[in-house]
Amino acid sequence: MQSYQLTIPSNIYAGKDSIDNLVDIIDKENVNSILVFTDKGVRAVGLCNKVEEICKTVQYRIIDDLTAEPAVADVERVINEVGSIKYDLIIGVGGGSVMDASKLASIILGADYSLRDLLKDSSIAKKQIKTVMIPTTCGTGSEATCNAIVAIPEQESKQGIVNNCMIPDYVILDVNMIAKLPPKIIAATGVDALAHVVECFTSKKATILSDTYAKEGACKIFHNIRKAYNNADDLEAKAEMMLGAFYGGVAITGSGTTAVHALSYPLGGKYHIAHGVSNAILFAYVMEFNKDGCKDRLAMLCDAVYPELAVKSIDEKADYIIKEIADIVKDTNIPTSLEEFGVKPDDLDFLVQAGSQQTRLLVNNCKELSLDDIRYIYKKVM
Template sequence: MMMEQYQLVMPKFVYSGTNSLEKIADIITREKAKKVMVFTGKEILKIGICDKVFEVIRECGADYDVISDIRPEPGTVDVEKVLKQLNQSDGELVVAVGGGSVMDMAKLCAAMKGASYTIHQLLEDNSIMENGLPTVMVPTTCGTGSESTFNSIVAVESKQLKVGIVNTNMMADYVILDSSMIAGLPKHIVASTGVDALAHAVECFTSNRANPFSDLVAKEASKLIFENIVKSYHEPGNMEAKTNMLRAAFLAGVAIASSGTTAVHALSYPLGGKYHIPHGISNAILLAPVMRYNMAACEERLAILADTVSPGGIARSNKEKAEEIVKRIEEIVRDTHIPSSLSEYNVGKEDLDQLVASAFEVKRLLNNNRKELTKEDIKNIYLEIL
């Protein structure tokens, strides 16, 4: 199945390569910004990852404020708190230095600065979002892809569910892929964010909304991740592998913007919303089981990925190739020491009904899945990973 109409939406400028952080100076000049709002996390700020960013801003003669009180997996209360800080500022440019939560928060709040509507109104109708401050995304992990999507994931506390806000006004104006920002990334973050990026690539390639644009980047992202994630995990000093992972994460995000994720993310959202399981971990636990469940509906697509990742070799059937890809995913999860079940997160059978009900409401993503999933199907997938 191939969509008859499709689109490719990307950031306006993408900078990569050695010392690409220095491009912030050109951006400040282009935007005529006298004050910059830097969004980041407390830990990132503490260990000095932002220091080079601050230095470049100062050398431009610009001023800056820092918003660093951004929790992982932020909710609506966090959005309101950060937006209040941003509205009190006279910043003209937003620079996000961090992982998915930081970048999602920065994109969302930059678009909502001075808005007449609330986050709760926006959750009810994403289309009311207007354009806001220009944004610069500087990822410090190698997996979320938030720098190249116009999505922002917010936990809705009352529903114990994560919800995706989707609007092209949140597409970043500038992206800087500087591998020095992930040089010291802890191994467990390399693993969880890396498999998150792999989920993006594989889901987008097998999505009902897959198209020639998304296929192009999803295949390249998949190949890069399969070849580099285990190296990045076991060889912390292997900057070539980490650079490839950073590029792969960006490309997988581009695939999301053109195609879209599927049942892996739909079943992942309730796990983050209620149990606060990190997004990358829940996706990693679910990726192989969901793809195996989907196999009959996307066997050919998975086989194409197998040929992309391992070209040549002996002749194999599409079924054998599809099974090989799922097995490779399981091996990556095992080799990078990511949990393969929910047991250590205190999720039990008594939680199944609520998990199934919540996941079944994520129609935006379930509709992308090539195999239609009933509530019973969803329950069986959760049972497999308990």
């Protein structure tokens, strides 16, 4: 028998008004000082108000000038600003970039290594400060993962830092935090979450444990993303999306994403295309390319999500999942061509080379991708 391992956050609170549990967390951890990470957009619409109100019972500091999809220099700047000040707790309130920065701070502040050291060898990381993650989107899954992604401008790409010590100690999935999320963000982050569960289920590293979360996450996202996108008042669909995104994050920790994410990194690093959008553009084309290497797994996923299609053949079920992915991207009005973002045919050589260097994720893919294969996929979306 094989053995499996999966590490997930220790404490998870979900549901409407679950943010109130932050009071008990502060009390339980004997917290006297808190460092809050967020961004100006989150604060401007009032999503941080409740957190600030609760934090007023102790000393706290808010950092809200993080850039979207921060680069190494941005994270280093924040770490240097905080300096040697000691904090008992870090709270991340925002999307993936905010939570990734929060997680990085939790392993760097007070440590004898730097972010640059972690880029060379993330295994040296140790948790210095406990964390609470409060997502304000329904897609990144960062609240559940051991990953943090940073842009490296000189390489015009991104890199993931991976260590289980970055898994948050507390997660709060409060649907109030995404109740007024714009449809455009629901679409991009939701498709990102969908990519997480599908990629993890078809990954070479998939296990019984990661499959459990990937299948349940897929059920929630496939059945609710259009509802959440089309109906701003459908809090039930949005709550299901939050849970689906969280399950996708757990699946990443147990399995890992594949070629969709690998090939999207250069698109964010060089052209600054939003992470969810770049994944959405590539998603169906990568799965179509992968189909002959994972059609059994896609059919199994179809059985879990659409049991009414059980009588169909393996090929039909695999095709159905791929078509649903493409249809969801279309139905949520996400761009489907890189041309819209100024990517030109002359950029193809750079993309192929940069994409091929994302070996951390490409090794998970069910099929090995040659340079010609990568070129073929990029050309499909240009």
